[in-house]
Amino acid sequence: MKTKSKILVFTFLLAMGLISSCQYDNIIEPVTPPPNPTDTVSFVNQIEPIFNNNSNCTACHFTGGGHSDLTTGNAYNSIKSMGLVNLSDPEASIIYWYPNLDNSSDHTWKKYTAEEAQLVLQWIKQGALNN
Ligand code: HEC
Known part of the structure; x- marks a missing residue:
């Protein structure tokens, strides 16, 4: 290979390396949410895990169990259709106060632990988004 093409190949590889490393940096995002009141709470990433981790709530709140269905994928609709959130008075939301420490x-x-209750309340105050 001629020196010129070697330089070209090297430059190309260097450029690809830089581009992919930049993209990689962009993909990595913090998974654990900092409990910052200005952060938007994610229902899927922060609220549903409260219900599901170690069957915390879903041990009893399962599909067809007669109570709110808090299983992943069903929790949002169940909470909404049973009227468990009160957007005009978030602290009066049943999903917040009923299982609150x-x-x-x-x-x-x-x-709920204190942190879980805080997160649920914050989620409701932000409009109980299906996010
Ligand atoms: C050991 C079983 C059990 C576990 C675990 C449990 N619940 Fe319940 N929950 C019930 C039962 C039974 C009721 C209905 C009786 C009542 O009103 O207390 C209920 C009622 C509720 C209600 C009132 C609305 C409804 O569904 O009827 C909410 C909200 C609720 N639970 C949330 C939770 C959350 C959140 C967790 C997890 C932090 C949880 N529960 C864990 C058994 C359980």
Whole structure:
């Protein structure tokens, strides 16, 4: 190979390396959400996992179980159709206060941790998006 074409090949490879490394940087995003009040809460990435991780809620709130269906893919529709969010008074939303640690409801078998309750409330305050 002539020196000129070697330089061309080298430049090409260098350029490809730079381009792909830039794209790679763009793909990596933080998975764990910082609990920042200005961040938009993601229902799919932050709320559904509260329900599903270790069957936290879905142990009882499963499809056809007679209560709200909090399983992945069904939770949003169930919460909405059962009227468990109150957009004009987020703190009065059943999905927020009923299983809340700070609340004396009958739902004694499982409560949100303080962080989970905060996240759910923030999600409702932001319009309970299906995001
Ligand atoms: C051991 C079973 C069990 C677990 C675990 C459980 N729940 Fe429940 N939940 C129930 C039952 C039974 C009811 C209906 C009786 C009642 O009103 O308390 C209910 C009612 C509710 C309601 C009122 C609306 C409805 O669906 O009837 C909400 C909201 C709720 N649960 C949310 C949660 C959340 C969120 C979790 C997880 C943090 C959770 N539950 C975990 C059994 C459970």
